[in-house]
Amino acid sequence: MRVRFFLRLVQRSLTHRVGKWLTAILAVAMGVSLVSTSLTLALGMRAKMSQALRAYGANILLVPAAGPAAAGGAPDGAQLFASVSEDLLVRLGDLSRDLPLVGYAPLLYAMAEIGSHRVALVGTWPDAIRQVNPSWRMEGEWITDRAELAEAIPGSSLAQKLALTVGAPLPLTIQGRTRTFHVVGILSTGGSEDEQVLVTLRAAQELAGRAGQLNLIQVSALAADRGMEAVARALEAGLPGVAARTQLRLVEAEERLLARLSLLLGLIAGLVLVASTLTVAADMATSVLERTREIGLMKALGASRARVGCLFLAEAGLIGLAGGLLGGAAGLLLAQIIARTAFGGTVPFSTLPTVASIGVGVCVASLAGLIPVRRAASAQPSLVLRGE
Amino acid sequence: MREIITAEDVTKSFPGGVVALDRVSLAVQPGEWIAVMGASGSGKTTLLNLIGCLDRASGGRLTLDGTDVGHLTEAQLTELRREKVGLIFQQFHLVPYLTAVENVMLAQYFHSLADEPEAREALVQVGLGERLLHLPSQLSGGEQQRVCIARALINQPKVLLADEPTGNLDEKNELAVMEIFQRLHKDGHTIIMVTHDPHVGTLADRRIELEHGRIVPVHSHDLAGASSGSGRRG
Numbered sequence: 001m002r003v004r005f006f007l008r009l010v011q012r013s014l015t016h017r018v019g020k021w022l023t024a025i026l027a028v029a030m031g032v033s034l035v036s037t038s039l040t041l042a043l044g045m046r047a048k049m050s051q052a053l054r055a056y057g058a059n060i061l062l063v064p065a066a067g068p069a070a071a072g073g074a075p076d077g078a079q080l081f082a083s084v085s086e087d088l089l090v091r092l093g094d095l096s097r098d099l100p101l102v103g104y105a106p107l108l109y110a111m112a113e114i115g116s117h118r119v120a121l122v123g124t125w126p127d128a129i130r131q132v133n134p135s136w137r138m139e140g141e142w143i144t145d146r147a148e149l150a151e152a153i154p155g156s157s158l159a160q161k162l163a164l165t166v167g168a169p170l171p172l173t174i175q176g177r178t179r180t181f182h183v184v185g186i187l188s189t190g191g192s193e194d195e196q197v198l199v200t201l202r203a204a205q206e207l208a209g210r211a212g213q214l215n216l217i218q219v220s221a222l223a224a225d226r227g228m229e230a231v232a233r234a235l236e237a238g239l240p241g242v243a244a245r246t247q248l249r250l251v252e253a254e255e256r257l258l259a260r261l262s263l264l265l266g267l268i269a270g271l272v273l274v275a276s277t278l279t280v281a282a283d284m285a286t287s288v289l290e291r292t293r294e295i296g297l298m299k300a301l302g303a304s305r306a307r308v309g310c311l312f313l314a315e316a317g318l319i320g321l322a323g324g325l326l327g328g329a330a331g332l333l334l335a336q337i338i339a340r341t342a343f344g345g346t347v348p349f350s351t352l353p354t355v356a357s358i359g360v361g362v363c364v365a366s367l368a369g370l371i372p373v374r375r376a377a378s379a380q381p382s383l384v385l386r387g388e
Numbered sequence: 389m390r391e392i393i394t395a396e397d398v399t400k401s402f403p404g405g406v407v408a409l410d411r412v413s414l415a416v417q418p419g420e421w422i423a424v425m426g427a428s429g430s431g432k433t434t435l436l437n438l439i440g441c442l443d444r445a446s447g448g449r450l451t452l453d454g455t456d457v458g459h460l461t462e463a464q465l466t467e468l469r470r471e472k473v474g475l476i477f478q479q480f481h482l483v484p485y486l487t488a489v490e491n492v493m494l495a496q497y498f499h500s501l502a503d504e505p506e507a508r509e510a511l512v513q514v515g516l517g518e519r520l521l522h523l524p525s526q527l528s529g530g531e532q533q534r535v536c537i538a539r540a541l542i543n544q545p546k547v548l549l550a551d552e553p554t555g556n557l558d559e560k561n562e563l564a565v566m567e568i569f570q571r572l573h574k575d576g577h578t579i580i581m582v583t584h585d586p587h588v589g590t591l592a593d594r595r596i597e598l599e600h601g602r603i604v605p606v607h608s609h610d611l612a613g614a615s616s617g618s619g620r621r622g
Contacts, residue, residue, distance in 0.1 A: 005493060005502035009486075016485035297481045300442060301539075302470025303498040304463060381469075382442040 010314045017287065021319055027279035028323025028361045029330060034269035036331020036357040041338060042262045044347030058105075058132045058218035059247040060232050062092075062239065083108075083213040086201075088239060092217065095238045099231055102220040105129040106201055109215050110208035112172040119158060120196040121172060123204020123214075126153075132220045133189070140166040140185030149203045152181035155194035159186045172197065174207050192345065219244075261342065273364055276323075280368035284316060288372040292379060299381035309377040316369030317362050324361020328354045390454065391415045392546060392578050393439055398448035400434050400601075408434040410601040411448065418546075421569075421579040423592035425606075430598040432582040433551060439580060440549045441469040453546050470499050474540030478552035480532040482524040488535045489520045492542050499543040510538040514568055530561025537568055541577075548572065550581040554588060566591060 014021065064082035089106055096104070105128035112121040126143040130136065143151045152170050154162070164170060164183050171180040181203070187193060205211050221231045232244035288295070298308055331353065339347045393416040400409040409431045416422055424432045437443040438450055441457055444465075450457050453472050457465065482491045492507035511520055514534040524532055533553060540548055553569070554562040566588060573579055573593075581592065589595050597606045 002497065002501055005497045008490070009494075009497075012485045012490070293481065294483055297483070298494070298498065299466070300440075300469070300475055300481075301495045301498045302466055304466055307498060380443075381466075382437045 006311070006314070009311060010318065013311075014315055014318060020287065021283065024280045024283040024319050024365070025323045025326065027276040028320055028365055029327035031269060031273035031276035031364060032324050032327025032357045032361045033330035033334060034265055034272055035360050036328045036353050037334040037338065038262050038265035038269055038331075039353035039356055040332055040335035040347055040350060041258065041265070043350050043352060044335065045258050045339060058220050059228055060219040060221055060235065061245045061247070062088075062104075062217040062219060062235060062242050063215070063245060065241050065243045083210065083215055084242065086212050086214050088214075088217070088242065091239055092235075095235065099234055100222040101231075102222055103128055103131040104217050104219040105132045106214040106217050108201055108204045108208065108210065108213060110174055110204060110210070112174045112197065112207070114162060114170065114172060114197075117162065120192075121174070121204055121207070122193070122196050122198050123201040123208075124198060125201055126198070129198070129218070132218050135189075136193070137188040138185045139188070140183070143184060143198075143200060146200055147202055148200050149179075149206065150181055151184045151199070152203075153185045153187050153198040154183060155196050155198075156186050156188040157194040158197065159183075170197070172199075172207060175209065177207055177209070179203070179207050257342070261338070273360070277364050277368045280316070280319065280365050281372065284312070284369045284372035285375075287315075288312070288376045288379075291376075295376050295379040296381050299379060305377040308379070309373050312373040312376050313366060313369055316365045316373065320362035320365025321358060322361075323365065324358035327361060328357030331357055390418075391451075392418045392420075392453055393580075394449075394451045395435075395439075396449045398435075398438060398445045398450050400431070400438060400443070401446045407601050409438070409445075412598075412601070412603055413448075414596065414603070416547075416578060416580065418578055419573075419576045420594065421573045421592040422581070423589040423595045424580060424582045424598065425584070425586075425589050425595055426598035431601040432598055434601075435598065436549050436551055436580065436582055439547070440473045440475060441465040470543070472546045474543070474545035474548045476533070476536050476540045476548065476550035476553045478555040480524070480529075480536045480556075482532055482535055482539075484524055487521045487523055488516060488527065488531075491524070491535055492539045495539045495542050507538075507542060510542050511535065513541075514538045515564070528561065529557050530564055533557060533561070533565050534568065537565070541572070546578060548577050548579045550579065552582055552584065554583070554585060562588075 064084045086106060089104075092104060105124050107129075108123040110121045110123070112119055125146050126148075127146070130142055138153070139156075140153075143153065152172070154164050154170065158164070164186070166183055166185060168183045169180050170183050171178055181197075181199060187198060199207075201214065205213060219235070221228055228246050232246050235244040236242060295308055298311075332349065335347050335353075339345055393414065395412055395414040397411040397413055398409055399407065399411055401407045412431075412435065424435060426432050434443070438445050438457075439452065441452065441460075445458065448458075452468060455468060457468065460468065482488075483494060486494060488511055489504065489507050492510055493502040493504060496502045496507060508517075508520055511517065511534075514537055516531060516534055516538070519527060519531055522531075524535070527535065533556075537553075540550075550569070554565055557565060562585075569579060569581070570591060579592075581588070583589055595606050597604050
């Protein structure tokens with residue numbers, strides 16, 4: 001009964017002042033959301049990158065020397081990537097005899113339209129891309145012929161979005177040219193390919209009007225760390241105008257970006273948390289001041305310092321909890337937005353950032369409440385009889 | 389019979405040299421109803437604060453139910469107040485966001501355990517059986533004062549301290565509240581009531597008049613019922 005009435009008191013008090021506490025809750029939520037974002041990104045992206053390292057077959061990307069390095073990332077426009085001639089593939093075939101290569105797959109990216117949807121079209125050698133990426137899962141059939149012009153493989157997310165099934169027609173339009181493919185399989189990679197449409201290199205070149213061109217080549221080499229770097233240098237030496245980027249380097253670059261982003265978010269989160277603490281402290285101090293008579297009454301009725309302190313601390317804790325929940329959810333959302341825009345993917349949900357966010361919220365609000373609560377607990381009961 | 393309250397040369401001064409009570413001596417018998425009267429600033433409320441363990445005397449000796457309060461720590465004073473004293477205020481001091489019954493339960497909660505049926509019964513006893521779940525803002529002044537009385541009585545205190553309990557009430561409510569006090573007195577409660585109202589004063593067993601912090605002889609009223617423990621200082 002004691003605990004139940006205590007909770008009833010706290011609930012009544014909080015609902016009575018819900019408007020006044022809103023700023024405190026929002027202040028906590030703001031600080032906590034950045035903590036949540038930072039943690040979600042740090043944990044989620046790191047896990048995703050190490051997963052990519054383990055599962056991704058291609059460990060070297062060959063890109064035009066001036067082109068951007070993006071490991072399978074979705075292009076934003078038909079001409080985002082610089083192109084190279086597919087003659088390169090002949091020279092690469094020669095080089096592969098002397099290098100420990102498992103396989104290589106050329107890729108050409110173009111933006112296509114399916115009705116009102118814009119999607120990334122990827123032209124490749126289906127058998128080669130499959131060899132380079134053994135972990136990819138296929139529902140249906142792979143395209144068997146490199147010269148095939150009417151078969152397409154949409155990614156699983158895209159297929160779900162457009163309700164595409166195996167056997168369905170898939171009209172693709174690029175710059176007014178339309179060709180209707182039919183779906184032979186649905187691809188699941190856990191990466192950006194899930195949002196793309198895969199066709200043969202020949203079909204993509206024809207539809208995009210870019211005959212003989214390609215944007216990058218995925219290479220799978222039987223080497224690790226320094227050995228991979230040596231293979232990359234050998235490829236660069238044998239293929240003029242081409243830069244060989246090892247997957248390790250890409251991951252390192254992403255990790256550096258992530259570390260910087262986490263540090264920046266951490267710093268901002270720290271500053272915002274300080275501001276949140278001060279805001280909550282100010283709100284609590286105002287509340288204690290406004291409720292001096294009420295506190296005096298409680299003391300006059302026989303409430304101990306601890307009882308009064310607990311009451312206010314519980315209020316502060318609940319404000320922190322509300323701010324923590326709100327901020328935690330906002331942080332998850334923000335992390336997804338950053339992951340999508342900065343890293344071209346999503347981050348998995350993890351309980352640690354959520355629990356930590358709630359914990360931070362409660363701690364910040366309780367810490368902010370300490371001084372006002374101390375003041376409340378030491379209020380003099382004689383105030384009520386003096387009518388102050 | 390042992391006095392429930394004794395004050396011997398009790399003095400209370402505030403920073404700046406203001407002496408609110410000047411060597412006041414007093415003895416109150418159990419079941420006695422005392423009216424403390426006097427002009428504003430005469431020290432009435434200060435005396436009530438000291439008896440109710442809400443404040444500490446600067447000098448002298450004060451006992452409540454046999455306990456010398458001068459040597460108690462803050463926590464012990466709180467405990468003594470919780471166990472022995474019921475407070476009734478001129479401004480009612482009800483918690484605005486709690487219903488009538490919850491305001492009574494608040495005193496139970498700080499005393500021991502909140503017991504809703506008992507709190508409801510206490511309100512029924514003061515004629516508020518139909519207003520249990522009303523907030524203070526939904527109650528009239530008289531009703532709020534009755535909630536305040538129910539709250540003061542809920543833990544069966546030895547002493548009821550009332551500071552101008554009818555000061556904010558109209559005549560009708562004043563009568564209703566004074567009827568409750570008369571009933572409480574009849575039931576054997578010890579009541580110390582600060583009042584400006586001479587009529588209210590006449591209902592008490594004994595009147596004490598304060599002037600500049602000292603007890604002075606009462607001129608205007610026959611001290612019927614005064615006991616041997618009446619004010620000794622002038």
